[in-house]
Structures are given as structure tokens and as C-alpha cells.
Amino acid sequence: MTVAIVLTLLGASHFQNFGSAFFGFSYGSWGIMTFVVGSFLTSIPALAIAMLVGLGVAIASTTYLPKVLAAWLDPFVDLLAGIPSIVYGLWGLLVIAPYFGTTVFPWSTGHLSWIPGFAPAKFAPTPGIGTSLALAIVILTLMILPITTVLMRDALKSVPRDLWESGLALGATPWEVTRRVALPYAKRGVWGAAFLGFGRAIGETVAVFMVIDQIERLPVNIYSGTSTMASLIIGTFDNALLTNSYGHEYLHYLAELAIVLLAITLAVNVAGRWLIRRTYTEVAGL
Amino acid sequence: MIASAPSFDGPVVSVEGLTVRAKQQRLLDRVTLDFAGRTLTAVVGPSGCGKTTFVRTLNRMTELTPGLRVEGTVRYLGQNIYDRSVNPVVVRRRMGMVFQRPTVFPMSIWENAAFGLRLVHATEDEIDAAVTEALQRSGLWEEVRGDLDRPALSLSGGQQQRLCIARALAVRPRVLLLDEPTSALDPAATQRIEATLQRLKEEIVVILVTHNVAQAARISDRIAFLHSGRLIESGPTAEMLERPREALTAQFITGRI
Amino acid sequence: MSGALAVPRPVGLDDLTRDRTGHVVRRTWFDRAMRWLLPLLYLVAILPILDLVYWVARGALPSLSLATLTTNPSPGVGSGGGLYAPLVGSVAILAVATGVALALGFLGGLATAEYLDERSAGIVRVTANIMAGTPSIVLGLFGYIAFVTFFGWGPSLAAAGVTLGIFMTPYIFRAADLAYSSVPSHIREAAVGAGARPIQYLLRVASPIALPQVLSGVFLAMAIGVGETAPIYLTTTAVELPPLGLFAPASALPLYIWSGFETGLVLPSAIALAYEAAFLLLVIVVGLNILVRLIAARARRRLEGLFQ
Numbered sequence: 001m002t003v004a005i006v007l008t009l010l011g012a013s014h015f016q017n018f019g020s021a022f023f024g025f026s027y028g029s030w031g032i033m034t035f036v037v038g039s040f041l042t043s044i045p046a047l048a049i050a051m052l053v054g055l056g057v058a059i060a061s062t063t064y065l066p067k068v069l070a071a072w073l074d075p076f077v078d079l080l081a082g083i084p085s086i087v088y089g090l091w092g093l094l095v096i097a098p099y100f101g102t103t104v105f106p107w108s109t110g111h112l113s114w115i116p117g118f119a120p121a122k123f124a125p126t127p128g129i130g131t132s133l134a135l136a137i138v139i140l141t142l143m144i145l146p147i148t149t150v151l152m153r154d155a156l157k158s159v160p161r162d163l164w165e166s167g168l169a170l171g172a173t174p175w176e177v178t179r180r181v182a183l184p185y186a187k188r189g190v191w192g193a194a195f196l197g198f199g200r201a202i203g204e205t206v207a208v209f210m211v212i213d214q215i216e217r218l219p220v221n222i223y224s225g226t227s228t229m230a231s232l233i234i235g236t237f238d239n240a241l242l243t244n245s246y247g248h249e250y251l252h253y254l255a256e257l258a259i260v261l262l263a264i265t266l267a268v269n270v271a272g273r274w275l276i277r278r279t280y281t282e283v284a285g286l
Numbered sequence: 287m288i289a290s291a292p293s294f295d296g297p298v299v300s301v302e303g304l305t306v307r308a309k310q311q312r313l314l315d316r317v318t319l320d321f322a323g324r325t326l327t328a329v330v331g332p333s334g335c336g337k338t339t340f341v342r343t344l345n346r347m348t349e350l351t352p353g354l355r356v357e358g359t360v361r362y363l364g365q366n367i368y369d370r371s372v373n374p375v376v377v378r379r380r381m382g383m384v385f386q387r388p389t390v391f392p393m394s395i396w397e398n399a400a401f402g403l404r405l406v407h408a409t410e411d412e413i414d415a416a417v418t419e420a421l422q423r424s425g426l427w428e429e430v431r432g433d434l435d436r437p438a439l440s441l442s443g444g445q446q447q448r449l450c451i452a453r454a455l456a457v458r459p460r461v462l463l464l465d466e467p468t469s470a471l472d473p474a475a476t477q478r479i480e481a482t483l484q485r486l487k488e489e490i491v492v493i494l495v496t497h498n499v500a501q502a503a504r505i506s507d508r509i510a511f512l513h514s515g516r517l518i519e520s521g522p523t524a525e526m527l528e529r530p531r532e533a534l535t536a537q538f539i540t541g542r543i
Numbered sequence: 544m545s546g547a548l549a550v551p552r553p554v555g556l557d558d559l560t561r562d563r564t565g566h567v568v569r570r571t572w573f574d575r576a577m578r579w580l581l582p583l584l585y586l587v588a589i590l591p592i593l594d595l596v597y598w599v600a601r602g603a604l605p606s607l608s609l610a611t612l613t614t615n616p617s618p619g620v621g622s623g624g625g626l627y628a629p630l631v632g633s634v635a636i637l638a639v640a641t642g643v644a645l646a647l648g649f650l651g652g653l654a655t656a657e658y659l660d661e662r663s664a665g666i667v668r669v670t671a672n673i674m675a676g677t678p679s680i681v682l683g684l685f686g687y688i689a690f691v692t693f694f695g696w697g698p699s700l701a702a703a704g705v706t707l708g709i710f711m712t713p714y715i716f717r718a719a720d721l722a723y724s725s726v727p728s729h730i731r732e733a734a735v736g737a738g739a740r741p742i743q744y745l746l747r748v749a750s751p752i753a754l755p756q757v758l759s760g761v762f763l764a765m766a767i768g769v770g771e772t773a774p775i776y777l778t779t780t781a782v783e784l785p786p787l788g789l790f791a792p793a794s795a796l797p798l799y800i801w802s803g804f805e806t807g808l809v810l811p812s813a814i815a816l817a818y819e820a821a822f823l824l825l826v827i828v829v830g831l832n833i834l835v836r837l838i839a840a841r842a843r844r845r846l847e848g849l850f851q
Contacts, residue, residue, distance in 0.1 A: 053587050060581035066352065077588045082828055083595065084770020086797045087821045091595045093804070094602075094814065142591050149588070166389040169347060170402045170453065171379035173574035180401070185392050203678030206772045206797075210804055230680050234773055255688065258681045269676035375567055406566050 032229070032257050034218055039228040039261070041133065041219065042208060043201035046140035047148075050201075051194055053141075054148030062156040063178050074153070081146035089210030092139045093131065097211060100130030105223060131213035134222040139207050148197045151276070155189025156182055188275045195272030199265050205230040229261045296364055297322045298460055298491045299344060299381075303358035306339055306348065306515075313339045315515040316358070321461070326487035328502035328523070329495045331512035332538065337495045340512065341463050344493070345381040346374040362461075381461040382454025387470050388446035390438040390453075395430050398438045398449055402457040416456050423489075424452035425482040444475025448482060461491045468501070480505050499539055503527055511535050599825060602818030626820055631785040632700070632793035637769055639704025639789075644711035644764060649757065651712075652719025657749075668720065675713035682710050683777035691778055700786045700793040702778040710774050711764040718760020722753035755842030759835045766831035770824055772797040796820045 057077065061070045159182045167177035183190070213225025214235050227235065233254050240251035297320035306314040314336045321327055329337045339348065346367060348354045359366045367377045379402070391398050399417040408416070417434075421427040426448040430436070438449055447467055454462060464483070468476040484505050486492055496502055502509050503523065510520035511534075519532045530536045612626060651671075655664050686706030696702045726749050734748045779792050781802040786793035803817040 053584050056581045056584040057588065059577075060584065064578045065582060073585050073589075076592065077585070079592055080588055082766060082832055083592070084772075084797060084824050084828060086770065086772050086800050087595070087599065087824060089804070090800060090817060090821050091598055095594070095598045142588075145588055160389075162385050162387055162389045163391065165347065165350065166383075166385060166450070167391075167401075168350065169345060169378055169383035169385075170405070171375050171377075171457065172402075172405050173375055173570050175574040175577045176405060176570065180404075181391050199676055203676075203680070205678065205680040206801070230678060230773075233680050233684060234776060237777060251688075254684060258684045261678060262681045265676060265678055265681075266673060270673065273672060373567055373571060375571060405570070 032260060034216060035227050035229045035232045035257065036260065037218060038226045038232075039202045039230070039264075041226065042136045042140055042212070042228055043198055045137045046144060046201050047194060047198050049137075049141045050144045050148045050197055051152075051190075054145055054152050054193070054197075055190070057149050058152035058156050059178055061153055063174050063182075077146050077149050079146075080142060085143065085204060085207040086210070088139055088143060089207040092135060092207060092211040096138070097130030097135055100132070100135055102130075105130065105132075105134075131211050131225065132223045133212065133219045133226055136208050136212040136228075137222075139211055140201050140204060143204055143207060144197045144201050147200055148193050151193035151196060152186075152190055155186035155193065155276075158189065159185050188278050192272045192274075192276035195268050195275065199268040199272060202228065202261065202268075203230060203265050205234050209235050229257055233258060233261075298363060299493070300361040300364075301344075301358070302361070304340070304343060304360060305357040306336075306343060307355045307357070308351075308353055312515050313354075314343070317512070317515075317517045319510055319517060319520060321491050321493060323460075323491055324488060325507045326483060326492040326494060326505060327508045327510055327520075328506035329493060329510045329512060330497065330499060330502050330538070333497065334514075335512040336515040337512050338465055339515075341383075341465055341493060341495050344461070344463055345378045345383055347378075347383070349374065379457050380459050381463055382451075382457070382459040384447070384450050384454055384462070384464045384467050386466045388443055388450055390441070390446045390449055393438060394435045395438045395441070395449060396434040399452050399456050401453055416458070417452075420452040420456040423455050423482075423486065424448045425478060425485070426452055442475070444471050444478060447471060447475070447479060451479070451482065451486075455486075459490065461493065462486060463493050463495075465495045466497060467494075469497070476501075499527075499541075511538060513538070596825070599818055599821050602815060603822035606815045607819050607822065626796070626799065626816065626823065628782065628785045629794045629796045629799040629820060630823065632779075632798070633769060633795040635700055635786055635793055636703045636707060636775065636779075636795055637765060639700060640707035640711055640768055641761065641765060643705050643708025644715045644768075645761065647708070648712040648715030648764075649719045652716040652721075652757075653723055655716075656720050656723035671713045671716045671720075674709075675717070679710060679771055679773040680777075682706060683774040685709075686774055687777040696790055698779045698792045699790045700779065701789045703775045703793060703795070706774045706778045707768050707771060710771060711768045714764035714767065715757075715760050718763070719753070719757050722756035722760070723749060725756075726752050752846060755838050755846075759838050762831045762835045762838070766828045766835075769827055769831075770797060772801055776801060796824050800824075 061074060065073070156178075163181060163185065164177060167181040168174070172180070208228055209231035212227065212231060214227050214231055215225040216227055216232070216236075219226040236250075237254065240247055240254050242250070299321040301317055301319045301321075304314055304317040305312060317340065329340060331337050342348050343356055344360060344367075348356055356368060360368060362377065362380060365372070367374075391401065393401075396417060397404075399420055400413045403413045403416055418427070421430065426445060429445065430441075438446065441449060447470075451462070451464075451467075468479050471479070480501065483492055483494065487505075487507070494502075494506065506523050508520065509523050509526040511518045511526070511530075511532075513534055519526065519530060519535045521531075526535065527539060530539060612630060651667070655667050659667065683706060686702055686709070690696050690702035690705055691698055694702075730748060730752070775795050775798055779795070779798070781794045781798050782792045784794075797820075800817050800820045803813055803820075806813075
């Protein structure tokens with residue numbers, strides 16, 4: 001009803017500014033690829049880490065921890081989700097960034113330089129400055145951790161108890177049952193969690209902007225700054241406010257970028273939700 | 287093969303003074319019972335009498351429920367399975383369990399049957415032989431031999447349950463525990479499983495929990511009757527049905543409780 | 544062979560106490576390792592929260608005072624002063640937003656739960672989910688284009704409020720939808736059977752039952768909305784005074800932190816102020832969350848009998 005109206009309005013007004021064909025997919029001026037890449041470069045590692053940790057926590061919560069303890073600890077993870085992103089950004093900037101700059105980076109440039117991307121190139125990190133792609137990934141991971149954890153926990157919980165006990169009755173250890181029975185059963189839920197987490201990650205604007213050392217270029221290594229689609233929009237918005245023709249064009253540009261971001265996010269979210277729903281319908285269809 | 291262990295001539299499973307407590311209640315009260323090789327024993331009783339709990343103590347599945355305390359001994363070939371030096375994982379390999387509802391895993395038929403074997407990293411040949419044998423023993427072979435890579439979930443309920451039996455048999459246990467395996471199946475499927483069980487009892491110990499006295503009458507060699515956690519009476523099937531010693535037993539058999 | 548047993552000990556696989564293949568020990572050890580290692584991952588989530596709260600508190604508390612809450616920030620963002628204007632602005636924007644979100648979301652959710660058939664309901668719900676998934680910055684840009692520019696409101700309380708309201712709508716929608724859908728059908732049948740008209744049923748029977756859940760949803764949406772920066776940033780500007788009217792610019796707590804950030808958090812007073820704003824935000828968010836839990840607990844107790 002009203003919901004549908006609002007959504008179409010949303011899309012419509014952005015399209016309105018599509019106007020001139022600024023579909024420059026090349027790097028550099030008026031191109032958007034840099035930022036699409038930037039978005040992916042921050043979100044995918046963050047997603048990977050959040051999925052791993054989230055999966056571990058979900059397994060711990062459903063398989064190993066006594067129910068009482070899990071009931072107590074789980075809300076803490078949910079708390080992560082309630083913190084507003086600027087507070088994350090503030091904390092990331094004022095507390096973690098210096099820490100990274102003074103402690104972590106010197107260590108990692110020395111000891112981890114064999115990993116591609118971890119070695120300082122010509123642009124070595126300025127000592128003491130921690131804002132970087134790396135920091136953005138870390139903060140982003142924390143922000144999507146609650147979603148991935150909760151969704152995977154739900155997915156694992158949806159495994160029928162009988163199935164679980166059958167696994168154990170065959171002489172498997174709890175870990176083996178989780179790995180060979182519960183996870184395959186909950187596979188769609190796990191993938192759903194991945195998609196939804198990714199959607200949240202690329203949409204994250206403020207915190208990322210504050211810690212990423214924004215620059216409209218591709219990152220050289222993980223210590224350099226870059227931009228994501230979202231952080232660009234909010235970071236360079238002032239350009240769109242200019243009343244001259246440049247400002248006007250810039251607004252179009254941002255609107256177009258926003259639509260791309262929206263399209264990707266929507267696609268990912270729809271896929272994610274569909275996957276999650278399929279876990280349950282498949283069971284019901286038995 | 288599945289002959290009785292040559293060096294041991296006691297009962298395969300021997301239960302002595304088994305008491306299971308939960309909070310203040312006794313789910314099982316000093317049950318003492320033996321199970322010899324090549325018999326099918328039906329454990330019967332009204333709902334809530336503890337028969338499911340009983341069967342779950344035999345392979346230490348009671349440990350899954352927090353708050354249950356087990357006292358007494360359960361011996362498998364003379365060894366107390368609750369001894370501290372015994373790992374439940376080992377126990378469960380020697381005693382297979384089939385549940386009330388078919389619990390096939392979301393994999394192919396083959397993988398389901400091979401599950402137990404994969405856990406111990408058996409070789410492909412060993413798995414091959416064992417799976418084929420298990421499927422034959424459970425009576426499912428003829429129906430699925432053509433397409434073992436099919437998802438197990440595409441089988442009918444009765445077939446899935448037989449797959450669960452095959453899965454349990456694949457690791458060659460000496461004992462098979464079944465907790466009301468046919469209560470969710472239609473009569474035709476039930477009949478096939480009963481036939482399978484009757485064949486299996488020639489080879490291993492079968493312990494069958496059932497609320498269906500008629501089923502016990504059909505296929506069991508011995509009947510054990512539980513009521514409110516106590517073993518009221520046990521004996522050969524014919525005797526139990528026609529000349530029960532306890533009044534309670536008679537009442538149950540005739541359907542009054 | 545142990546001599547303690549009267550019966551000869553079984554051999555091979557039947558020997559329960561000896562692991563012939565070595566596998567079992569290995570598998571058990573692995574399982575045990577996981578049992579202890581995996582819960583440690585909880586720390587990955589918990590430690591950062593603790594650290595964050597600690598630092599925000601540490602930065603905010605020393606200089607937080609009543610004066611902070613009642614004076615306006617000094618001109619030239621980042622130079623000190625108080626947080627009165629951003630605080631009032633946040634509240635005002637939130638009020639407008641909640642109003643909008645209630646209008647759209649509550650009515651929408653109610654309508655979906657009660658009046659729509661399965662297919663339409665499904666479509667609307669999916670749409671709501673899609674809305675919930677749009678990045679806040681995209682919404683903010685839309686707000687700018689639509690309200691600030693097209694409607695000509697300029698950066699204002701109204702623009703920010705409505706944009707934030709759109710952002711919050713899906714959450715309230717979901718809450719209302721679920722709340723009214725989960726009224727047990729036997730209650731509805733009883734009401735109809737007693738001769739109640741649909742409106743009466745809604746007002747006197749269903750709503751009291753659904754209310755706690757809706758309220759929880761509203762507060763939750765508010766908790767999310769108060770901290771959102773992106774929708775607000777593009778639709779209003781940071782000013783040093785509380786909003787003068789609906790169509791005047793309004794500052795807000797997150798906005799204030801943002802502006803501080805943009806001008807460079809160098810002066811200690813600026814840093815302290817930013818922390819204080821962050822602290823206030825946290826307090827509000829935590830407060831709302833606690834409120835939600837209280838409502839949920841109280842409702843559960845009172846409505847226990849209904850759901851059997």
C-alpha cells in the first residue's frame with residue numbers, strides 16, 4: 001500500500017537525476033569503478049572474518065555451551081548491533097587508529113609482509129596514523145558480526161533434535177555431527193547470513209568514512225586509504241551542494257552511484273532472504 | 287562376521303540395578319535385565335513408563351540431557367559402559383540406534399549409509415562392502431541399488447526408516463536399539479520393517495521399544511514390561527502374553543492400562 | 544588381559560576401553576579442543592564493546608555536566624560549549640520521524656495483518672523487507688533530492704524528520720504486522736462470536752494484546768533512528784541553535800559528532816564534546832533497549848494465559 005508508494009518514489013527521484021549519461025565505468029573522472037571496487041575490498045574481507053567468527057560463536061552457542069551460559073552471552077553479541085555507527089567511527093578513529101598506527105602496523109609491515117598487500121610499497125604508512133583500508137575492514141567486521149552470528153545461530157538451531165541425536169548415536173563426536181550433519185542441513189541459512197551480512201556491509205557509510213582515510217583512488221596496500229561507494233557519497237556531498245553546473249553534475253553523479261549501490265544491496269538482500277526462507281520451506285516440504 | 291564374541295559367554299548386554307534420576311523423580315528404578323545374543327526383546331509399557339529412557343541409557347544417550355543421573359551398571363560384553371575409561375563414542379559404535387521418526391541426513395542414500403564409516407576414515411573399498419551389506423540386511427538394497435546417489439530425502443517414509451537401520455548396521459554393531467521405529471509409518475511400511483527385524487534378530491541383539499503389544503506379539507522372542515520406571519516382569523513372549531505372573535502385566539496386555 | 548574381571552575380556556572392536564585404531568582418541572581430542580576454543584570467539588565480540596564503552600565514558604564523563612546539557616555549542620563547530628541544541632534537535636527529529644513512521648508503518652502493518660489476503664500481504668511484506676535493506680545513505684540522498692530540493696523545504700527539521708521516518712518505517716511495520724498477526728485466532732473468533740464489529744474488535748481486543756509488541760518495535764526503531772547519521776546529514780545542517788520551526792534547520796547529536804570530525808578533532812575541548820555526544824547517544828540507545836526488554840517481559844507475564 002503506502003509502503004509500495006514510498007519505495008517507488010525513492011527509485012523515481014533518483015532516476016530523475018540520472019539525466020545525462022554519466023555511466024562512465026572507467027577509472028578516474030566520473031567513473032564509479034574505483035568506488036565499487038573499494039566497497040567490495042572492504043566488505044568482502046569483513047564478511048569473511050565475520051562469517052568465520054560468527055560461525056564459531058554460533059557453533060559454540062548451539063553445540064557446546066550449556067544453555068544458561070549461552071543465553072547470557074548471546075545478548076552481548078546483539079549489543080554490538082545496537083551501537084550507532086558514528087560511535088563506532090569515533091571510537092575507531094580516536095582509539096583504534098592510533099593503536100594501529102603505532103603498534104600494529106609497524107609489526108605487520110615487518111612480520112606479515114609476505115602476505116600480498118601487507119607490505120609497504122612506496123607509500124609506507126605514516127607512522128602513528130592508523131586510518132586505512134585495514135582499519136575499515138576491522139571496524140566493518142565488528143559491525144556485521146551480530147547479523148552473521150544471529151542468523152547462523154538460528155540456522156543451526158533449526159536442525160531437528162532427532163537428526164542431531166542420530167548423528168551422535170552413530171558414534172560421532174559433537175563436532176563431527178555439527179560439521180557433517182548440522183551444517184549441511186543449515187547450508188542455505190548460512191549462505192543467507194552471508195548475503196545479508198554483505199548487504200549490510202556495503203551499505204555502511206559513516207563508520208567506514210571516518211576510518212578509511214578517504215581518497216578517490218584504489219588502495220595500494222592495506223595501509224593506504226581508499227573510498228567505498230557509500231563513503232564517497234557522504235564524503236563528497238558538499239560538491240553536490242555547489243550551485244554551479246559542476247555541482248549540478250555532481251549531484252547526478254552521486255545519484256547514479258547511489259542507484260548502483262541500491263541495486264547491489266537490494267539484489268544481495270533479496271537473495272539472502274530468499275535463501276533463508278528456503279531452509280524452512282524445504283524442511284516443511286518433507 | 288557377526289558371530290558371538292568367542293571368548294565371552296554371558297549375555298551381550300546386561301543391566302543391573304539401573305536407576306535414572308531427574309531432579310527428584312526416578313525415571314527408572316533399579317531395573318535389572320539381560321539381553322542375550324540372537325534375540326529380539328520388546329520393551330513395552332504405558333507412556334511415561336521409562337522405556338525410552340531405558341533404551342537411551344544403553345548407549346549413553348542419556349548424557350545429552352543435562353540433569354540426568356545414572357546409577358547402576360550397564361554391561362556390554364561384561365564391561366561397564368559407564369566406566370570412566372570408556373568413551374561414549376566407542377559405545378555407540380557397538381550399539382546402533384534407530385529413532386521414532388526417520389532421521390536421514392541431507393545427503394545421498396550412499397552417503398547416509400556410509401556416514402559411520404567415514405567417521406573412522408575407512409577405505410573406499412571397506413565402505414563399499416559395508417554399505418552394500420548393510421543395505422541388503424535392512425531390506426532396502428533391491429529398491430535403491432540402481433541409484434544410490436539420489437538424495438535420501440526423496441525416499442518414502444518407510445524406506446527412509448530402513449535407511450536409518452542400514453546406516454546403523456553399516457558399522458556392524460552387535461546390538462540394535464529401536465525406539466518405536468514404526469509408529470510414524472503406515473501398515474505396509476511397518477510390516478516390511480518388522481520383517482527386516484525378524485531377519486536381523488538371527489544375527490544380532492535387537493532391543494525394540496514399542497507401545498504396540500500386537501507388534502511385540504508378532505516379532506519378539508522376549509518381552510520386558512516396564513511401569514512407572516520399574517521392571518514389573520520379563521520373560522519369553524508366549525509366556526508373557528498368555529500366563530503373565532503379575533496383575534499389572536495382565537492389565538497392560540489386555541489394554542486396561 | 545586384566546585379571547580383575549571374572550569373565551575373559553573381549554578383544555578387538557568390542558574392547559570398549561582400548562582404542563585399537565587410535566582414531567577415537569584423536570577425534571575426541573579435536574572435539575574437546577573445539578569445545579574450549581570456539582567459545583573464546585565470543586571475546587571477539589565482547590572485548591571491543593567493552594573497550595568502546597570504556598573509552599567513550601572516559602572521554603565524556605570528566606567534562607560532562609548539567610551545563611553541557613543546557614548550553615548551546617559555541618559557534619565554530621568543535622570549539623567547545625554544550626550540547627543543548629544537538630540534543631533538542633535529535634529529540635525533535637526523532638519525534639517527527641516516529642510520527643511519520645507510525646503513520647506509515649503502524650497503519651501499514653495493521654492493514655497487512657488484518658485486511659490483506661495472503662498474496663498481497665506477501666508482496667507488501669517483501670517490499671517492507673526491501674525497504675529495510677536500503678542503505679541509509681541512499682535514503683539520505685533521496686531525502687535531499689525529494690524534500691530539500693524538490694519540495695523546497697531546504698535543510699530542515701521537516702526534511703530530516705521525514706527522511707528518518709521513512710528509514711524507521713519498515714521496523715515499525717514489521718512489529719505491527721507481527722503483533723497483530725500473532726493474536727491467537729481463538730480470541731478473534733470469540734470476539735466475533737460475541738457480536739463485536741471489526742472496529743470494536745480492533746480497538747478493545749486486539750490492540751491491547753498487540754500493543755506491547757508494537758511498542759517494543761517503536762522503541763527499537765527509535766533506538767536505531769537516533770543514531771543514524773546519513774539520513775540526517777544530507778537533509779539538515781548543523782546549527783548552534785535548537786530548531787526554530789519545522790522548516791528550520793535542526794542539529795542533532797550524531798550530526799554534531801560528524802561536524803566535529805570534519806573540522807578535525809584536535810582541540811581537547813572538541814574531542815571531549817564529541818565523546819560527550821557519543822556518550823549521550825549510547826545512553827539513549829541503551830535506555831531504549833532496556834525499555835524494550837522491560838515491555839517485553841511485562842507483556843509476557845501478563846499475557847501468558849492467552850497463548851497457552
